[in-house]
Amino acid sequence: MTQNINHAGAALMRRPDPMTLTVAPPADIYETPExxxxxxxxxxxxxEAMEVTIDGDALVIxxxxxxxxxAEASVLAREIHHTGYERTFTLGEGIDRASVDARFEHGVxxxxxxxxxxxxPRTIAIR
Amino acid sequence: MIARFERHPLLVNPFADLVSFEREVGRLLDDVxxxxxSPWTGSAGPRFDVAExxxxxxxxxxxxxxKKEDLKITVKDGVLTVSGERKAPALxxxxxxxxxxxxxxxxxxxxxxxxxxxxGHIDASLADGVLKVVLxxxxxxxPRTIAIR
Numbered sequence: 001m002t003q004n005i006n007h008a009g010a011a012l013m014r015r016p017d018p019m020t021l022t023v024a025p026p027a028d029i030y031e032t033p034e035x036x037x038x039x040x041x042x043x044x045x046x047x048e049a050m051e052v053t054i055d056g057d058a059l060v061i062x063x064x065x066x067x068x069x070x071a072e073a074s075v076l077a078r079e080i081h082h083t084g085y086e087r088t089f090t091l092g093e094g095i096d097r098a099s100v101d102a103r104f105e106h107g108v109x110x111x112x113x114x115x116x117x118x119x120x121p122r123t124i125a126i127r
Numbered sequence: 128m129i130a131r132f133e134r135h136p137l138l139v140n141p142f143a144d145l146v147s148f149e150r151e152v153g154r155l156l157d158d159v160x161x162x163x164x165s166p167w168t169g170s171a172g173p174r175f176d177v178a179e180x181x182x183x184x185x186x187x188x189x190x191x192x193x194k195k196e197d198l199k200i201t202v203k204d205g206v207l208t209v210s211g212e213r214k215a216p217a218l219x220x221x222x223x224x225x226x227x228x229x230x231x232x233x234x235x236x237x238x239x240x241x242x243x244x245x246x247g248h249i250d251a252s253l254a255d256g257v258l259k260v261v262l263x264x265x266x267x268x269x270p271r272t273i274a275i276r
Binding site (some may be wrong): 024026031033036045047068075076077078079104108 | 174175176178179180184185187189190191192194216219222223224225226228229230241255257
């Protein structure tokens, strides 16, 4: 009986393609006088398959996650389902698209986007 | 089926009771304290997988931004407990938040282990925001092949 219910549940939960599930990772963003800094949570993201691209106004972050369990393993409890990350941010005009610094540490991708010269705050000298 | 339930309590009812209990307590605290505090306070905390292999059970947890020194792992009476803290993200001087979506704060998750564990050989590693705890089965819990006379 329990087994039947479990099977029915599994069938209901199944997604069209159970092999891939891409989620939008949460991000913290702060602004300094010189730059915007994005910190994106991507635990388990595979460095070699991590992509940060800027296309026009779109900053796109993509990463895959290596398989978590061996083929022989029987997963007793699964709360982590995703197999990849993808998120697009829209860049404003004041961002210098040529200078983006990226770091991946403790499962957090940190991007530093410098402001373009004209977008930086200026101090106007009083004559 | 009953025997199987006793052998693998996780299999039939993963964490339903524990998770809903944590959620309820979290909500209660949020109500009393006015909903302030970390996003993890009111949620079930970080997500975990538990997978059993022939000779070991592997517990994986997603802990982005959590440092090794802020994690504590204990095994007692057949229960693995992972607790720790993700510090709130730091804001440099002269900076201001545009948005904050990440979960942080203190958390604690406990897992009933499906078998006796060789406690001297538990291995835990933290890489790229993923905690992996490998719990080898105690000799008596490993599968044995019985020779037929």
